Amino acid sequence: MGTVMxxxxxxxxxxxxxxxxxxxxxxxxxxxxxxxxxLPEALAVTGLxxxxxxxTYGLSFLRAAGEIAAMVAIGHFLFAAFLVPPQxxxxxxxxxxxxxxxxxxxxxxxxxxAALLVALTISDVSGVPLTELTPLDIWSAADLVETxxxxxxxxxxxxxxxxxSLPVLRWSWTPALLAGALATLMPLAVTGHSSSGGSHDxxxxxxxIHLVAGSLWAGGLLxxxxxxxxxxxxxxxxxxxxxxxxxxxxxxxAVSGFVNxxxxxxxxxxxxxxxxxxxxxxxxxLAGLGVIGWRQRRSSIVALQRDPTSRRPLLRLALTEAxxxxxxxxxxxxxxxxxxxxxxxxxxxxxxxLGFDLTEAPTIARVFIEWRFDLIFGTAAVVMAGVxxxxxxxxxxxxxxxxxxxxxxxxxxxxxxxxxxxxxLGMYMAAMFSMHAVxxxxxxxxxxxxLVQGAPVTLALRALRAAEPNAxxxxxxxxxxxxxxxxxxxxxxxxxxxxxxxxxVYGLCLEVVFDAAVSEHxxxxxxxxxxxxxxxxxxxxxxxxxxxxxxxxxKRGRIAMLFLALSQFIIAGVVVMxxxxxxxxxxxxxxxxxxxxxxxxxxxxxxxxxxxxxVVAMLAVLAVxxxxxxxxxxxxxxxxxxxxxx
Numbered sequence: 177m178g179t180v181m182x183x184x185x186x187x188x189x190x191x192x193x194x195x196x197x198x199x200x201x202x203x204x205x206x207x208x209x210x211x212x213x214x215l216p217e218a219l220a221v222t223g224l225x226x227x228x229x230x231x232t233y234g235l236s237f238l239r240a241a242g243e244i245a246a247m248v249a250i251g252h253f254l255f256a257a258f259l260v261p262p263q264x265x266x267x268x269x270x271x272x273x274x275x276x277x278x279x280x281x282x283x284x285x286x287x288x289x290a291a292l293l294v295a296l297t298i299s300d301v302s303g304v305p306l307t308e309l310t311p312l313d314i315w316s317a318a319d320l321v322e323t324x325x326x327x328x329x330x331x332x333x334x335x336x337x338x339x340x341s342l343p344v345l346r347w348s349w350t351p352a353l354l355a356g357a358l359a360t361l362m363p364l365a366v367t368g369h370s371s372s373g374g375s376h377d378x379x380x381x382x383x384x385i386h387l388v389a390g391s392l393w394a395g396g397l398l399x400x401x402x403x404x405x406x407x408x409x410x411x412x413x414x415x416x417x418x419x420x421x422x423x424x425x426x427x428x429x430a431v432s433g434f435v436n437x438x439x440x441x442x443x444x445x446x447x448x449x450x451x452x453x454x455x456x457x458x459x460x461x462l463a464g465l466g467v468i469g470w471r472q473r474r475s476s477i478v479a480l481q482r483d484p485t486s487r488r489p490l491l492r493l494a495l496t497e498a499x500x501x502x503x504x505x506x507x508x509x510x511x512x513x514x515x516x517x518x519x520x521x522x523x524x525x526x527x528x529x530l531g532f533d534l535t536e537a538p539t540i541a542r543v544f545i546e547w548r549f550d551l552i553f554g555t556a557a558v559v560m561a562g563v564x565x566x567x568x569x570x571x572x573x574x575x576x577x578x579x580x581x582x583x584x585x586x587x588x589x590x591x592x593x594x595x596x597x598x599x600x601l602g603m604y605m606a607a608m609f610s611m612h613a614v615x616x617x618x619x620x621x622x623x624x625x626x627l628v629q630g631a632p633v634t635l636a637l638r639a640l641r642a643a644e645p646n647a648x649x650x651x652x653x654x655x656x657x658x659x660x661x662x663x664x665x666x667x668x669x670x671x672x673x674x675x676x677x678x679x680x681v682y683g684l685c686l687e688v689v690f691d692a693a694v695s696e697h698x699x700x701x702x703x704x705x706x707x708x709x710x711x712x713x714x715x716x717x718x719x720x721x722x723x724x725x726x727x728x729x730x731k732r733g734r735i736a737m738l739f740l741a742l743s744q745f746i747i748a749g750v751v752v753m754x755x756x757x758x759x760x761x762x763x764x765x766x767x768x769x770x771x772x773x774x775x776x777x778x779x780x781x782x783x784x785x786x787x788x789x790x791v792v793a794m795l796a797v798l799a800v801x802x803x804x805x806x807x808x809x810x811x812x813x814x815x816x817x818x819x820x821x822x
Contacts, residue, residue: 206506211236225303242289251395252279287334377531381551393425546600586630613782624711749787
């Protein structure tokens with residue numbers, strides 16, 4: 177019997193491999209053709225010599241095929257994590273384990289493609305044929321070109337994820353592998369056309385959203401298609417879950433793609449250049465994918481819910497969708513190889529470095545009036561508020577009350593997050609140390625405190641319905657599993673959370689760290705994310721509001737730790753005030769802002785802001801403690817009064 181099952185499963189595996197290989201070949205051939213057509217224009221713009229057919233065709237083909245491999249890895253890790261259930265013990269079922277193995281193999285292929293692209297990119301930017309380059313030439317030039325350094329980082333990250341996935345057997349590690357696979361896309365996302373010129377902050381952020389959404393959509397589709405071709409179990413559940421995710425991915429890709437194109441090309445002249453025509457091609461492909469996705473929701477998903485074995489409609493549409501995704505990826509790679517239309521004007525130094533210009537010194541009015549929506553954190557603030565209100569509404573429909581105070585706290589936190597990243601504060605934060613200090617306090621203390629007081633984890637546990645006994649686990653079970661994971665227990669431990677917070681406070685007092693954090697848009701975004709995460713973890717650990725810490729510290733211990741943490745801001749502020757070296761001086765000087773000449777004075781002002789922020793935070797904590805003490809004393813007196821009278 178085992179022999180019969182093995183022989184019947186083998187052809188299915190080869191069909192799946194043939195489909196994945198076909199999509200990769202389609203993407204590669206499309207990209208290579210467009211790259212060859214765009215080569216004369218690219219050489220004319222750059223002034224480089226022709227690197228030869230191996231580089232011309234090979235670079236585009238290998239990049240497109242490699243990106244398909246990355247999508248396959250992301251999609252299969254997604255499939256193992258959230259689309260099919262594990263066993264009751266937490267060990268991956270056969271479908272999840274198979275998806276994990278395919279994801280690991282695809283990640284290894286992605287690592288190899290990225291490594292080969294280092295050499296091909298050096299050949300391309302130098303105009304030297306690949307056959308004339310020695311390994312020493314490639315190694316010595318890898319650090320000189322931003323793109324080659326990005327490919328090398330990508331190769332290392334993909335290899336690490338591939339190796340890390342090999343010993344994994346339990347479901348709890350699959351979300352981390354998914355996050356790692358998505359991280360392999362980031363080095364390339366922050367380089368290229370979107371990372372240079374005016375509005376490059378918006379272009380880079382929109383590209384990140386576009387890549388993540390596209391990879392989840394295409395990768396999830398390929399994983400679902402392979403699962404259906406193998407005749408795997410729970411296809412109906414996987415298809416239903418993926419359908420909801422695909423809808424959000426489509427919306428994200430549409431909006432982010434429009435924004436990215438709008439800052440790169442004038443819509444009125446979109447048909448006047450090769451770059452514009454390729455954008456039109458991508459839009460057409462996305463529209464076609466949207467139509468197919470709509471048909472999937474209307475027919476395939478419905479058929480599967482009626483009969484879980486009815487896979488034919490899903491397979492027919494999914495194969496067409498996969499082929500269209502291959503063409504879309506090829507078009508995207510070809511777009512990256514095609515020079516965009518020349519800019520009408522050269523950006524000023526501040527605009528070239530920041531993505532926008534700052535013509536005047538900051539005032540209170542400009543901080544509130546100037547707005548530049550942050551596509552990452554601004555969108556996160558809006559989504560967080562919407563999801564929270566949806567959960568509150570779900571509870572209200574059940575007749576279950578939820579604290580108005582916690583709702584207001586969460587919404588205010590979201591509003592302040594939006595303000596700190598998208599208003600004039602967020603804009604001047606990138607150009608001035610003093611404004612950076614204000615934003616750091618807001619993002620590390622104010623926003624996390626308000627969000628933690630909103631008790632989002634408790635709300636989610638109440639709003640999400642528990643799965644029926646012996647039923648497929650859902651979002652609530654995923655959340656419970658995450659809360660019980662050893663990783664979360666470690667990072668949410670009070671001392672770990674305190675360490676992460678202190679590292680963020682003092683790390684930016686080091687010149688090498690601060691220079692790296694402010695000089696590049698990607699590191700600037702990572703810095704903001706670190707502020708929010710470290711603050712949220714710490715105030716969750718000491719707040720005692722959420723069921724994240726298994727064994728909360730005693731109240732007095734948490735208060736002592738809170739004062740210890742806040743005192744670090746005072747110390748760090750004093751350290752900054754007494755510095756004689758300007759943190760980020762080279763970067764701030766390169767902005768050439770006429771109104772911002774006294775960099776050391778601005779830094780000392782920033783130190784005063786940090787120290788004063790720590791003092792104010794400590795006084796606020798004292799005021800809250802005194803108020804609570806007085807309230808508890810009054811309650812005790814009212815409770816004891818009848819007994820004394822009797």
